[in-house]
Amino acid sequence: MATMTDTAIAQPAVRTRKPGSRIGEFAAYLQALPLLVILGTFLLLPLLMIAVVSFWDYDFAAMYPDFVTFNYTETLGSWVTWKTYLNTLKFAVIVWMITLFVGFWAAYFLAFHVRTSAMQTVLFLVCTVPFLTSNIIRMISWIPVLGRNGLINSALVDTGIVAAPVEWLLYSDFAVVLAMVHLYTLFMVTPIFNTLMRIDRSLVEAARDAGASSWQVLTNVILPLAKPGMAIGTIFVVTLVMADFSTVQVMSGGQSASVALMMKNQMSLLQYPAAAANAVILLVLVLMMVAGILRIVDIRKEL
Amino acid sequence: MHREPRSREFYVLALFFALFVVFLYGPLSAIVILSFQGPDGGLTFPLNGMSLHWFGNLLEKQAVGDFGGSFRRSLMLGLMVMAVTVVISLLAGLAFRRKFFGATPLFYLSVASLVVPSIIISLGIGVLFQQFGLQPAWYSSAFGAHLTWTLPFGVLIMFAVFNRFSPTYEEAARDLGASSWQTFRHVVLPMIAPSLIGVGLFGFSLSYDEFARTLMTSGTYNTLPLEIYGMTTNVTTPVLYALGTVTTLFSFLVIGGTVGTILYLNRRRARA
Numbered sequence: 368m369a370t371m372t373d374t375a376i377a378q379p380a381v382r383t384r385k386p387g388s389r390i391g392e393f394a395a396y397l398q399a400l401p402l403l404v405i406l407g408t409f410l411l412l413p414l415l416m417i418a419v420v421s422f423w424d425y426d427f428a429a430m431y432p433d434f435v436t437f438n439y440t441e442t443l444g445s446w447v448t449w450k451t452y453l454n455t456l457k458f459a460v461i462v463w464m465i466t467l468f469v470g471f472w473a474a475y476f477l478a479f480h481v482r483t484s485a486m487q488t489v490l491f492l493v494c495t496v497p498f499l500t501s502n503i504i505r506m507i508s509w510i511p512v513l514g515r516n517g518l519i520n521s522a523l524v525d526t527g528i529v530a531a532p533v534e535w536l537l538y539s540d541f542a543v544v545l546a547m548v549h550l551y552t553l554f555m556v557t558p559i560f561n562t563l564m565r566i567d568r569s570l571v572e573a574a575r576d577a578g579a580s581s582w583q584v585l586t587n588v589i590l591p592l593a594k595p596g597m598a599i600g601t602i603f604v605v606t607l608v609m610a611d612f613s614t615v616q617v618m619s620g621g622q623s624a625s626v627a628l629m630m631k632n633q634m635s636l637l638q639y640p641a642a643a644a645n646a647v648i649l650l651v652l653v654l655m656m657v658a659g660i661l662r663i664v665d666i667r668k669e670l
Numbered sequence: 671m672h673r674e675p676r677s678r679e680f681y682v683l684a685l686f687f688a689l690f691v692v693f694l695y696g697p698l699s700a701i702v703i704l705s706f707q708g709p710d711g712g713l714t715f716p717l718n719g720m721s722l723h724w725f726g727n728l729l730e731k732q733a734v735g736d737f738g739g740s741f742r743r744s745l746m747l748g749l750m751v752m753a754v755t756v757v758i759s760l761l762a763g764l765a766f767r768r769k770f771f772g773a774t775p776l777f778y779l780s781v782a783s784l785v786v787p788s789i790i791i792s793l794g795i796g797v798l799f800q801q802f803g804l805q806p807a808w809y810s811s812a813f814g815a816h817l818t819w820t821l822p823f824g825v826l827i828m829f830a831v832f833n834r835f836s837p838t839y840e841e842a843a844r845d846l847g848a849s850s851w852q853t854f855r856h857v858v859l860p861m862i863a864p865s866l867i868g869v870g871l872f873g874f875s876l877s878y879d880e881f882a883r884t885l886m887t888s889g890t891y892n893t894l895p896l897e898i899y900g901m902t903t904n905v906t907t908p909v910l911y912a913l914g915t916v917t918t919l920f921s922f923l924v925i926g927g928t929v930g931t932i933l934y935l936n937r938r939r940a941r942a
Contacts, residue, residue, distance in 0.1 A: 391768055398765035399776055401758045405821060409814035410783050413794025420797055473690050476683040490687075492929065497694050499875035500921040503898050504914040508697035511704055511911075516714040518700065549693065581679060602785060610787030613882065617902055627789045627882075634886065639797055646790045657785050666781065670830035 414650070421643035430639055438644035448629070448645075452652075455625045458540075458615070459608040462547045466604050467597060469548070470555025474596075475589070477556075478563035479571075491560065498553040506546050506617055513537040513545075538620030546618045551607050555600035562596030562669065563589070598664040602657055609653050698918065705911035713908060724912035737897065737913060743808050744894035748878040750813060755820045755873030756866055763828025777829075784822040788882035791818055796886030811887035816880055820873040827872070831865045860939070864932045871928040875921060 424433040442448050473494065481487045497505060512518045513536040520532040535541055566589065574584045612627035626649050633642040704711075708719025728737055762780075766773060795815050799806045806812070839861070843853040881895035888896060894917065901910050 392770050395765040395768040395770040395773075398761040399770070399773070402762040402765075402780070402821065402825065403776060405754075405758065405814065405817050406779050406783055409795060410779070410786065410791065410818045413791060413798050414786070416798045416801065417790065417794045469690060472683060473687055476687045480680050480683055493691060494694070496922070496925055497698070499871070499879075499925050500698075500918050501879040501895060501898070501914070503879075503881065503895055503902065504701070504918055505698060507902055507910065507914065508701040511700045511714045512697050514714050518715060521715065549697070552690075581677070606785040606787065610789060610882070612789060613899065627787060630789055630793065631885070634793060634796075639793070642793055643797070646787075646793055649787060650790055653785060653787060654782075667777065667829075670826060670833055 417643045417646050420640050421647050423640045423643075425638060425640045427637065438640045439648075442641065442644050442648065451624045451626055451629050454623060455609060455627075458543065458547065458611075458625065459605050461544050462551065462608050463601060463604050465544070465548050466552045466555045467601065469552050470559055470600055471593070471597065473552075474556050474560035474563055475585075477560055478566075479589075494553060494556050498557075502550055503613065503617075505550060506614055509542065509546055509549070509618070510537065513542055538618070538622060540619065540623055542618040543615055543623055546614050547608055547611065550614065551604050554603035554607065555597075558599035558603070558669075559593055559596035562593050566592050595664040595669045598660050599666065599669060602660050605656055605660075606653055609649065609656075701911040702915050702918070704908055705915040707908040707911070711908060713906060713911075724908045725916070727907075727909045728912050728916065736892075737894070740892050740894045740897040741917075743891055744878055747808055747813060747816065747893060748874045750809070751816045751820055751877035752870045752873040754817060755824045756870045758821060759824030759828045759869050760862075760866060762825050763832050766825075766829055767832050777825075780822045780825045783818045784826075786818075788819065788880075789885065791815055792883050792886040799887075805889060806887050807889040808884070808887075808891060808893055811889065812884045812893065815883040815887045816877040819880060819883060820876050823872050823876065824869040827865060827869050828862075831862055835862070864935050867928060867932050867935070871925065874924065878921070878924075 420430065421438050422434050422436065423438075424431040424435050477487055477490055477494075481490060510517070514520070515532045515534070515537070517537065519536060523529045524532060570588055570592075571584055574588050579587065610627050612625055612631045615623055615625040615628050616631075626645065630642045630645045630649070633639075633645065700715075703717070704713070704715070705724055706720050706722070707717055707724060708721045709723040711718035762776075766777065792815060795811050796806060799811050804810070835858075839857050840853050843857045844850075848856070879895055881893070881899050884893050884896055892900070898910070898913060898917070901913070
């Protein structure tokens with residue numbers, strides 16, 4: 368683009384902007400400042416507070432500034448904690464695998480099989496709209512479907528497939544996983560769709576011309592190029608599941624546990640230092656998982 | 671792509687996608703239908719008559735909860751979060767176009783804000799306010815808690831928008847003698863307006879539906895999602911579904927209105 372005349376014309380503009388570039392950098396600081404202030408006040412400071420409080424002593428009434436480590440030793444020394452962490456990780460792995468599978472095929476269909484871009488936009492919006500509605504409402508909407516007298520059970524009983532209503536549909540690990548997949552698949556569809564749309568279609572044509580079957584195109588061209596989108600979707604889904612307490616509480620009917628639910632119970636008993644120690648452990652675990660995924664993908668390049 | 675007869679792969683995937691959409695919307699339609707349950711009806715099918723009884727029930731004074739008040743609070747909070755998210759994301763997006771010292775840490779701080787479990791933010795802000803002797807309230811602590819969730823989305827969207835934004839338009843404007851404010855106001859702003867509206871929609875919707883971050887930060891008065899969350903454990907009538915139907919309808923109206931505005935702006939720009 369930059370021809371001789373272009374640079375010649377651009378020259379004076381560059382020269383007049385030269386002294387302004389220091390002002391420009393100053394402006395950048397001013398523009399970034401509000402973001403820094405808000406994240407500093409409502410993210411960094413609270414996290415710092417949690418780290419401090421996790422070493423405090425407490426009783427039923429209040430917390431006492433101190434430096435004790437029993438919040439950690441009690442948490443890590445308890446078999447219940449380990450079981451809860453394992454249970455949360457189990458949910459994370461199962462939900463991750465299902466959302467990745469469903470999310471990829473849905474995004475793949477949208478990106479490569481829907482031919483007009485108008486239709487693509489419409490179908491993509493159809494996928495996105497539930498994401499912008501209430502999670503709790505979407506969660507409780509499963510109750511009349513899965514319940515003992517719910518739609519599925521009545522249908523099964525009426526058609527004579529089962530004699531008595533199936534009990535494990537609601538208030539079970541199955542219900543938790545189903546609801547999480549329902550809530551979080553969109554976080555997988557969107558980034559994968561975004562990555563797939565940016566794949567140069569001539570690569571697919573070239574692979575076809577070179578004699579690849581559509582399965583080979585998929586496994587050798589599209590899947591490797593879709594990895595960044597999958598990684599971003601994975602970050603979303605894994606962190607959301609690891610942080611979840613409401614789905615586990617409502618959909619398991621109190622029969623299953625997650626780390627965040629354990630924290631929430633400690634918080635309602637005013638055991639803030641214990642909850643804080645849990646928070647630190649959970650945060651370290653989540654950040655390690657995210658850091659691991661970020662080694663595969665550079666988010667700044669994918670945006 | 672090229673026109674060729676639809677492959678078998680297409681039909682399999684189309685069926686899969688259709689099932690996915692049914693999976694997304696099916697349960698929601700179940701509670702919409704059940705909210706028209708007759709006065710004697712229960713939480714499950716079959717419908718015991720049809721009535722607007724439970725919607726009427728929403729307007730009455732409740733034994734538990736205060737829907738009108740919590741809705742107004744959630745609406746106000748959503749609008750506040752929306753306005754702040756749009757302005758700050760835009761400013762940060764503009765800042766990230768230049769290289770400045772600390773840009774990368776700030777970017778990763780925004781990403782961190784997205785991945786830190788929401789209940790941890792709730793706990794942290796709650797304890798912070800307690801220790802500083804401040805009274806948590808929906809317009810202060812919950813407002814900040816919501817921003818830690820909406821701002822990263824806004825910043826990442828603006829980052830993506832400016833990544834694709836060619837500086838040649840601004841150079842052209844400047845060459846024609848526009849001041850930097852004029853360049854921004856008449857060239858940059860109209861081009862990114864649809865994205866800004868999108869950021870606004872995210873800001874409003876994410877705040878309007880958020881409850882994990884509000885849990886310990888809302889203070890004395892509940893927001894609507896907290897109210898609904900409380901209802902899941904102690905309400906056993908279809909009034910819960912009626913409330914769900916009304917808030918979902920409200921969300922749909924907001925989304926529909928926003929998408930309509932974006933389409934209108936795009937069409938007007940295409941014509942201009």
